[in-house]
Amino acid sequence: MLQLHDTLTGEVAEFKLRDPGKVSMYICGPTVYDLPHLGHGRFTLVFDVLRRYLIFSGLAVTYVSNITDIDDKIIQRAAAESRSEAAVCEEYEAKWWEAMDALGVMRPDATPHATAFVDDMVAMISQLLERGVAYQTSDGVYLDVGQVEGYGALAGQPLASLKAGARIEEHDEKRSPLDFALWKAAKPGEPSWAAPFGEGRPGWHTECVVMSLDLLGEGFDLHGGGLDLKFPHHENERAQAVALGRPFAAHWAHNGWVMVEGEKMSKSLGNFTSLTDLLEKSDGRAYRLLVLRSHYRAPIEVTPDTIIDAERGLERLDGIARRLSLKSPVMPVVLGDRAGLDGEVIDRFVSLMDNDLQTPQALGLVFDTISRANSAADAQDLDGAARLGATALLLAGAMGLEARVETSSLDAETQALIVARDEARAAKDFAQADALRDALISRGWVVEDTASGTAVRR
RNA sequence: GGCGACGUGGCCGAGUGGUUUAGGCAGGGGCCUGCAAAGCCCCGUACGUGGGUUCGAUUCCCACCGUCGCCUCCA
Numbered sequence: 001m002l003q004l005h006d007t008l009t010g011e012v013a014e015f016k017l018r019d020p021g022k023v024s025m026y027i028c029g030p031t032v033y034d035l036p037h038l039g040h041g042r043f044t045l046v047f048d049v050l051r052r053y054l055i056f057s058g059l060a061v062t063y064v065s066n067i068t069d070i071d072d073k074i075i076q077r078a079a080a081e082s083r084s085e086a087a088v089c090e091e092y093e094a095k096w097w098e099a100m101d102a103l104g105v106m107r108p109d110a111t112p113h114a115t116a117f118v119d120d121m122v123a124m125i126s127q128l129l130e131r132g133v134a135y136q137t138s139d140g141v142y143l144d145v146g147q148v149e150g151y152g153a154l155a156g157q158p159l160a161s162l163k164a165g166a167r168i169e170e171h172d173e174k175r176s177p178l179d180f181a182l183w184k185a186a187k188p189g190e191p192s193w194a195a196p197f198g199e200g201r202p203g204w205h206t207e208c209v210v211m212s213l214d215l216l217g218e219g220f221d222l223h224g225g226g227l228d229l230k231f232p233h234h235e236n237e238r239a240q241a242v243a244l245g246r247p248f249a250a251h252w253a254h255n256g257w258v259m260v261e262g263e264k265m266s267k268s269l270g271n272f273t274s275l276t277d278l279l280e281k282s283d284g285r286a287y288r289l290l291v292l293r294s295h296y297r298a299p300i301e302v303t304p305d306t307i308i309d310a311e312r313g314l315e316r317l318d319g320i321a322r323r324l325s326l327k328s329p330v331m332p333v334v335l336g337d338r339a340g341l342d343g344e345v346i347d348r349f350v351s352l353m354d355n356d357l358q359t360p361q362a363l364g365l366v367f368d369t370i371s372r373a374n375s376a377a378d379a380q381d382l383d384g385a386a387r388l389g390a391t392a393l394l395l396a397g398a399m400g401l402e403a404r405v406e407t408s409s410l411d412a413e414t415q416a417l418i419v420a421r422d423e424a425r426a427a428k429d430f431a432q433a434d435a436l437r438d439a440l441i442s443r444g445w446v447v448e449d450t451a452s453g454t455a456v457r458r
Numbered sequence: 459g460g461c462g463a464c465g466u467g468g469c470c471g472a473g474u475g476g477u478u479u480a481g482g483c484a485g486g487g488g489c490c491u492g493c494a495a496a497g498c499c500c501c502g503u504a505c506g507u508g509g510g511u512u513c514g515a516u517u518c519c520c521a522c523c524g525u526c527g528c529c530u531c532c533a
Contacts, residue, residue, distance in 0.1 A: 031532090036533090038533090039532080043533045044533085046533095155528080158460095164529085226532080228527095233531095290470090294470090294472085298471090299463080299464080299526080300471090301471090305469075305483095306470055309470060309482070309484085322496095360472045360480085361473080363481070363482085364480050364482085365480095365481085371497090375497085375499090430493070433492085433493090434493070448496055
């Protein structure tokens with residue numbers, strides 16, 4: 001059974017499920033006001049890997065991830081570009097899914113949009129007001145965090161200590177600087193909805209509470225996201241659920257930062273921070289490999305060099321598939337019949353993944369297994385090679401990594417060069433054969449000699 | 459000020475109280491090959507500094523140095 005780190009307790013503990021055999025997870029999605037960046041790429045990959053591993057383990061997973069389509073930044077961008085908020089959201093949501101597809105991230109089972117849940121948010125805020133844990137000011141409705149038991153649990157700090165660090169805002173109507181907006185009163189020219197407590201729009205922390213509980217029910221299994229969401233976003237979501245007296249996420253998971261040049265990634269740091277940009281320049285699988293190579297809670301360093309490094313690593317994966325004519329299993333991979341596979345390797349993989357997703361070691365195991373498959377093939381042990389190779393591809397697939405064998409069709413000129421080279425080699429005219437090989441290489445091909453003659457690939 | 463993470467061989471990046479090693483990339487040597495490529499084998503003998511615990515610490519404890527993060531919108 002999977003052992004998973006829980007942000008709330010700070011400990012690795014058994015991932016117990018509300019309903020046996022079923023997993024419900026809610027992962028905080030993007031605010032669609034700009035291109036996705038590397039941090040988005042990491043969290044989607046991390047939770048995609050978790051999701052796939054749960055599926056691999058035979059569990060039925062319901063994966064919900066929202067799209068925030070009403071927010072200050074969206075409004076700002078729409079105003080700056082003189083177009084509607086909806087147009088901004090439409091553009092960047094499309095970019096989002098393009099990037100997700102390029103990364104091989106599975107689409108969520110549901111992608112609730114905040115604006116479709118405003119009625120439920122209004123109802124929830126009304127309840128919080130009735131319960132006396134929320135209060136109205138001239139510019140909206142705020143949650144009184146002082147009344148929420150255990151506020152600060154996710155941050156790992158008591159309320160008093162958080163208060164000491166909080167910057168004093170000039171907002172003198174708030175009872176505590178940590179109180180946050182559930183509802184922002186309408187301003188001229190901004191999108192707004194009607195509500196008993198005044199026309200306005202929801203605060204950011206409200207949507208995820210409503211949508212997760214609506215779609216997954218009380219006490220759903222896992223709530224996850226990037227480390228920066230831990231506080232205040234998730235703290236504040238949790239505070240609302242606690243204030244309502246409703247059981248919320250049973251388990252919290254957060255992934256570590258993406259670092260660039262030793263510092264937390266920020267948008268001002270050049271072109272490599274845009275995921276869209278990265279995916280135009282590199283194989284989408286390379287970023288997944290990079291993400292798998294470090295533990296999900298540790299920071300990762302992303303530079304052009306580490307991406308290139310990862311791309312080269314992919315060649316080993318593709319190489320074994322090519323050499324043994326193996327196909328990656330159909331994704332998502334479910335561990336079923338072990339016939340033709342190496343049970344011991346699978347068991348080791350499962351025990352590594354069950355231990356809080358030790359993907360770095362699991363990946364090491366995959367590479368090890370590839371080496372063993374190659375050794376077996378070198379020794380003419382074709383059954384052994386096929387078994388080990390298929391196992392390696394199965395496990396890579398369980399983490400969402402697919403081996404690719406290029407089947408690019410060859411143009412007539414390339415075909416002719418290959419035929420000519422094989423003829424020259426057969427005639428032992430090696431000078432000519434080498435010249436023809438150079439010609440192929442200069443056309444961008446990687447040339448290898450095989451039992452069946454010259455083979456080329458990109 | 460409060461809370462926390464991290465410092466591993468050329469680079470990235472795991473892990474562990476002591477017996478044989480992560481893994482990838484790069485580098486050196488070898489096998490294979492007409493020569494290559496791919497593949498396989500071998501190699502470099504690493505754990506920030508100073509103490510402490512211990513028969514023994516990279517791994518535990520303390521201090522220090524350094525790096526980074528959160529406490530504010532952020533994946």
